Amino acid sequence: MPDIMMNGAAGRDHVGELCLSGKGVTKVYGMGARRTVAVDHVDFEFRKGEVISIVGESGSGKTTLVKMLLALTSVTEGDIYFMGGKRDITTRQKKHDYWRGIQAIFQDPFSSYNIFHKIDAVLLDCINMRGGKGFSKEKKTEMMSEACKFVNLEFKELTNKYPFELSGGQMQRLMIARIFLLQPRILLADEPTSMIDACSRATILDMLLNLRAEIGMTIIFVTHDIGLAYYVSDTVYIMERGRFVEFGGADDVILRPSAEYTRRLIQDVPKIHEPWDFTKRSPRAVLT
Amino acid sequence: MRNTLRQVSRSANFMIGFVTVMLILLMVGIYPLFNPGSPLDMIGLGTFFKPGTYISMYDAVETATAYTLRIDDAAAKRVAAKLPMADRESMKRWLIAYGIAEDAIHTDDLNDLLNLWNNTYDESARPAGLTSAFRKSVARIDAALEGLLEPLDVRVYTTSPETGETRETARIKDNQFINVSEVVNTRRLWLGTDNFGRDAFKELLAATGVSLKIGLIAGVIATALGLMLGLLSGFVGGIVDDIIMFFANLFTVIPGFVLLILISYSIGQEQRGATVVAAVIGCTSWVWTTRSVRAQTLSLRNRDHVNLSRLSGHTLPRILVTDILPYIASYVVMALILQICSGILAEAQLSMLGLGPKTTETPTLGLMMFWGMTYAAHQNGAWWAYFPVILMIALVSFSMNLMNTGLDQVFNPQLRS
């Protein structure tokens, strides 16, 4: 476990308090014969300062849940509580306030950008959203440079560039710079590394965890990769067909799974040090 | 943006189409400067004058200077013009019936034929196998031949209005010429006249201008409506989508053209100006643009950049304009071109049925076709009254489709090779 995770909670929020929770959250698409229940009465309690993972395979409803948490789609049934109170997104202004507290990074960096806008526009948006509209040009540039520096990018080289002139890894890092400027309480990271080569994955993860330590936020990873979930998170939720089948501390869920589904999922993932079912390799000692 | 324009300008298809449309527009704009006056003036008394240069006969005699030119084949040409092949064949038939060997008769060599004829023809002879009607027609030909080889001068007489005395004022020899440029009144009718005696070429250009205007208005209305409804329907979804798609489906099921006919008919002849017709066409053809814009918007709505834009607190109009519209702009431009093109065709169809703009006040391509059809231009052999119109419609719609194909090749990554 990287050290930063230990002091990560030193930010604004007190560890252990609820920051985002839900009761009986349900999403139903369509009606009649085409009625599908994407998320089926799920309960969850995400605590401040934690790194939480929601693990599910495609079609498990995790993307729908993310959209509900982000208020990008309506909740059919159930309640979501945010920072101690029931979430109120009834007006535009309240929604706007909610989005100051919860932000997201999406899976595909290539589709996360409006290809017609320069990179500066993305970062300027963030400054404006945090009430920096009236700042001087120098102040804004300084803020943007600082954000870029945090993700190891040089703002001077990026300014006046279009997103497609960047590599996938750079684009995803810029997304983290965006979060750096927005400073939300909660970050939903929806498969942030699945489109990125494994050898660049660590960079992105380190940056996210560093950012968490820096501004003290809660990170919710949404992923299909159970190995990644185990590596980064304190708490793991396993989702299957719209329901949470198991949740708990990462070690408990991954090393001592109780639900049948979790057991199968972990068993089916190819491993290195432990035997993988039917393969010819024998278990071996961990090499260091 | 600049890059896109550069790519578009490199597309041969687009440029051919674009240049053709621009040339047509240029002609429509420039021709009236050289040939002023209303395109609807009925300058010809009579129907379907042939294309060509019309020279005032009066001025040729009265004001032009006469020049004497010695041209060897002038006489032969004149004779040939006066004695068409059909007449020569009739003469040959008479001669054969009279007993002349067929290979002694040369219809190509006029001098030879006329010499043989003058030596042989006898009006009172009744060669076997010829009807009396035929003999009479041959007799008429014989009468017209008089003086053909040695023409007499044409004499021009004028009667003095005061004394009533008639005297010869000019004598025109067969070798006298005038210089066309010295004739004060000539008129070049490139495509002759139509059934009303209007200058068909001038009318065609004016009609092209009006038709393009109708197409443009119809296209802009249809595209604007389609774009707005499609964006709303695709992005907002829910009940808005249901209502818009209900009407779109309704318009899809009812054939658009029937609707167009009904609306045009109920508006009535008096109210139907070019603009009104254009608006009616525009309002009935938004459906396809709506459907395709909606489909494109639906696929963009769930893109992460749109989600991020919402998370950044942007308003709906802003998201539509900055995050959706630029992505489908190229597509909308293409739809606009097709809508303009189909607007022109729809007007032509309506006008052919007599439901186009008021029939006598504006020239449109459809109306020209309508009149050409009504006055049986085709049966009269007056190709100039309808064929150039068809050609113009085809040219406009072809070049617009070519532009579209060019744009498609630039914007559609699948077609880039």
Next chain:
Amino acid sequence: MAKVMLDVKELTTKYITRFNEDVYAVDRVSFQVEEGKSLGIAGESGCGKSTLALSLMGYYFAPLRYMSGSIKIDGREITSMKPDDARRSVLGAEIAYIPQAAMNALNPTQKIIRFIEDVIQAHDTSKTRKDIRDMARQRFEALNLPADVLDKHAVELSGGMKQRTVIAISTILSPKVLIADEPSSALDVTSQKMVIKMIFDLMRDGFIRSMIFITHELPLLYNVTDDIAVMYAGQFVEVGPAEQTVFDPIHPYSRGLMRSIIVPEAGAREQKLEAIPGTPPNLKKPPAGCRFAQRCKFASPQCRATEAAFTTIGGGRGYRCVYPEERLREVYAHA
């Protein structure tokens, strides 16, 4: 020594882009696969893995172009064949190729048996429909695939079942080499396991006699293949038995890759995850010297000047580095 099924020597192929630039995506690649063995190819995206898979079929279509080198399948040279001959007598019968999106290649209007008829009759017109059906049924049963799949349409099958069906169809002629390019990456882990199990069955029953398996997922590769080759910028930078390559890599790039693996196992949380900075070089203009030098944290000026040669050491291992093995091990020990 076992019979060599696939023998590739100094194979170089290139792409020609729209702007007429050459991209040397496979650069002087050599390797051998023996009968009953499998070779895995690892590397990040854009390193030339998939191009190598396409190049091995001996059937080149624009924009891919063969440049030089030889490919021998069971001793028979295929690069000198005419394209049409290669397609008729090599593809399907000698070599089968399964790309990642193979399952989407099934025409939804046809029953599965029709594809099998197509494949068999393209090579042997004497077989009757009944023969083919019997043969297909036997093969499907041997591979634990339900035989009623034969009379279904592709849309009736799940993603994993479709992929397994496609593999069964493309190996129906028992090819000598199977080239699987990310055959399970688009599937969930359970379907992935079934696909891998089926590939093992194919191997065990001798329906395929050797295999090239390409994936970016190292844990999977480690479990599937006997040997692993690590590819970078169009070249092999390390080849060796799976065990050694994963746990004892020689090349700095392989070492970086192995240190970026995450698996859900006890102890995984305590492991230090590493990243390789930067991006792979542009193959239109490969850098002089070692191609990995720009991203290598152990690189010296010498690396940027000298092109690294491929060094073979014992035990079927080899690596492409300017430094000798001992020197590298010394550097790693202090890192």
